Amino acid sequence: xAELIPILGIIMVxxxxxxxxKRKLEEKRMAYEERRHAAxxxxxDTSAEKARIADLEDRVRVLERIVTDRGYDLAxxxxxxxxxxxxxxxxxxxxxxxxLDFAKKEQV
Numbered sequence: 738x739a740e741l742i743p744i745l746g747i748i749m750v751x752x753x754x755x756x757x758x759k760r761k762l763e764e765k766r767m768a769y770e771e772r773r774h775a776a777x778x779x780x781x782d783t784s785a786e787k788a789r790i791a792d793l794e795d796r797v798r799v800l801e802r803i804v805t806d807r808g809y810d811l812a813x814x815x816x817x818x819x820x821x822x823x824x825x826x827x828x829x830x831x832x833x834x835x836x837l838d839f840a841k842k843e844q845v
Contacts, residue, residue: 796821 796818803814 807839 799814799818803811
């Protein structure tokens with residue numbers, strides 16, 4: 738029986754070390770998971786992004802048509818784009834851009 742006392746002491750020390758290390762490893766794992774979730778990029782609102790992309794694509798198409806097709810009145814189309822931008826800016830509270838005054842219309 739006296740021989741078992743040192744063995745039980747060694748077993749207790751080993752269990753204490755294992756339990757302490759297990760708890761520290763679990764805390765490190767939880768901290769890692771928190772950092773990983775905090776660093777993960779936030780998913781954008783896809784419907785709003787799709788609407789914005791569609792709006793920008795429409796504007797690019799109009800600008801391409803203005804540049805390539807000389808049969809249209811350039812000043813009127815630019816004014817229409819500016820009006821569209823003002824309407825968009827009202828929703829954002831920001832009126833960006835410079836007002837242009839076209840006295841002459843393009844002649845074909």
